[in-house]
Amino acid sequence: MDKLVSLAKRRGFVFQSSEVYGGLGSVWDYGPLGVALKRNIKDRWWNSLVQARDDIEGLDAAILMHPKVWEASGHVSGFTDPLVDCRTCKARFRADKLADARCPQKPSKAPGEHSTCDLTEPRQFNLMFKTFMGPMEESASVIYLRPETAQGIYVNYLNVLNSSRQAIPFGIAQIGKAFRNEITPGNFIFRTREFEQMEMQFFVKPGSDEEWFEQWRTIRMAWHLSLGLNPDKLRWHQHGAGELAHYAKAAYDIEYEFPFGWQEIEGIHNRTDFDLSRHQEASGKKLEYFEQATNSRFLPYVVETSAGADRVTLTVMADAYREETVEGETRVVMGFAPQVAPIKAAVLPLMKKDGQPELALELYHDLRAKIPTFYDDGGAIGRRYRRQDEVGTPWCITIDHETATQRSVTIRHRDTMTQDRVGLDQVKGWLLERLG
Numbered sequence: 001m002d003k004l005v006s007l008a009k010r011r012g013f014v015f016q017s018s019e020v021y022g023g024l025g026s027v028w029d030y031g032p033l034g035v036a037l038k039r040n041i042k043d044r045w046w047n048s049l050v051q052a053r054d055d056i057e058g059l060d061a062a063i064l065m066h067p068k069v070w071e072a073s074g075h076v077s078g079f080t081d082p083l084v085d086c087r088t089c090k091a092r093f094r095a096d097k098l099a100d101a102r103c104p105q106k107p108s109k110a111p112g113e114h115s116t117c118d119l120t121e122p123r124q125f126n127l128m129f130k131t132f133m134g135p136m137e138e139s140a141s142v143i144y145l146r147p148e149t150a151q152g153i154y155v156n157y158l159n160v161l162n163s164s165r166q167a168i169p170f171g172i173a174q175i176g177k178a179f180r181n182e183i184t185p186g187n188f189i190f191r192t193r194e195f196e197q198m199e200m201q202f203f204v205k206p207g208s209d210e211e212w213f214e215q216w217r218t219i220r221m222a223w224h225l226s227l228g229l230n231p232d233k234l235r236w237h238q239h240g241a242g243e244l245a246h247y248a249k250a251a252y253d254i255e256y257e258f259p260f261g262w263q264e265i266e267g268i269h270n271r272t273d274f275d276l277s278r279h280q281e282a283s284g285k286k287l288e289y290f291e292q293a294t295n296s297r298f299l300p301y302v303v304e305t306s307a308g309a310d311r312v313t314l315t316v317m318a319d320a321y322r323e324e325t326v327e328g329e330t331r332v333v334m335g336f337a338p339q340v341a342p343i344k345a346a347v348l349p350l351m352k353k354d355g356q357p358e359l360a361l362e363l364y365h366d367l368r369a370k371i372p373t374f375y376d377d378g379g380a381i382g383r384r385y386r387r388q389d390e391v392g393t394p395w396c397i398t399i400d401h402e403t404a405t406q407r408s409v410t411i412r413h414r415d416t417m418t419q420d421r422v423g424l425d426q427v428k429g430w431l432l433e434r435l436g
């Protein structure tokens with residue numbers, strides 16, 4: 001992880017927030033390459049659900065919502081984690097994750113295991129961030145930063161249904177920020193207090209929910225594999241009775257094996273009609289669906305797929321990182337699948353003479369209108385290749401002395417380091433074909 005965090009900073013993937021002021025704990029900013037990588041992941045998610053399917057609509061609901069939403073959803077009373085304090089060192093821990101935590105006095109031990117540890121009994125701590133709406137800082141103006149994007153979908157489900165040509169079964173997808181005042185954030189961008197979720201709620205007829213639940217499990221696992229992740233590092237974790245969230249009838253997590261162990265990257269939940277019935281009751285508005293074929297009304301059941309954009313970005317980065325020894329030297333490679341790589345191709349003139357930079361720049365400008373491309377004419381070619389390996393650029397296009405006379409270039413493959421000779425006017429098509 002230390003190597004990944006350091007590469008992320010050095011090469012402009014992720015920086016610590018407010019670093020010039022010493023940083024803000026567990027808050028991170030995405031640099032030029034990080035924002036491109038995360039956007040590619042979000043685009044793939046959006047395209048696979050909203051664009052490629054005709055039974056899912058998109059939504060972008062506000063972060064701030066009526067406070068009654070969070071009462072009805074159960075978050076005000078139930079969105080809590082058990083918290084314990086250590087009276088000796090004043091550190092705080094999640095009572096249900098003590099085994100994963102380290103005692104600040106003795107990092108080789110978990111909290112409570114060292115002789116001087118003095119832990120309090122667990123007490124419930126609400127994870128929602130509170131703020132005030134308007135000029136008065138009083139209880140009547142308390143408002144929450146949403147802890148999940150899902151509620152914006154539930155309270156809009158009839159709006160979407162009535163304004164689109166959908167009928168049940170159908171889904172609503174949304175990507176947006178969520179906030180949780182986590183007790184123990186950490187592991188880089190794995191657990192932060194501000195993060196981005198990619199959530200899809202699929203509304204189905206009660207009775208068909210279990211079948212849809214299985215379908216969505218299959219679809220979601222296939223999506224993660226499509227990012228090029230190592231299948232051996234992905235697995236399912238089924239929530240046992242004691243683990244289920246307050247809203248869920250069944251839940252499975254997709255887990256990835258990070259350097260710090262197996263952890264959840266996406267949750268698939270059968271939320272039944274829990275949320276819609278709570279909102280119907282609390283708002284006094286009918287949220288039932290009218291089914292013409294049977295001339296009947298019912299509250300749909302909801303199958304939810306909920307992934308963290310930051311967590312999936314970390315997964316893709318951790319999965320891509322590798323070190324190899326080549327001719328006695330260490331080569332660091334981010335082996336991103338071309339579809340998610342932030343830079344797809346680099347254009348490198350071998351020498352800064354004989355018209356090579358001019359030809360290279362012409363190609364670079366032509367490519368970058370369609371394909372994220374990087375231009376670099378400084379330093380030895382070997383070093384330039386290594387720099388591209390380190391940011392995961394799949395192909396390096398080298399302009400050499402034959403380019404002007406033969407109208408051809410070499411294309412070097414990041415993973416095998418082999419080279420192909422390709423006609424100058426075929427480069428764009430060659431790349432587009434491989435990017436699918």
Ligand code: ATP
Nearest residue numbers: 182190191192193195264265266267306307308311
């Ligand atoms: P955990 O048990 O790890 O706290 P959770 O079960 O509360 O997670 P969900 O409520 O199911 O998580 O959230 C769905 C997804 O949102 C998670 O799979 C994860 O990818 C992402 N997510 C949740 N909390 C965070 C966080 N604090 N930082 C980054 N991503 C998060």
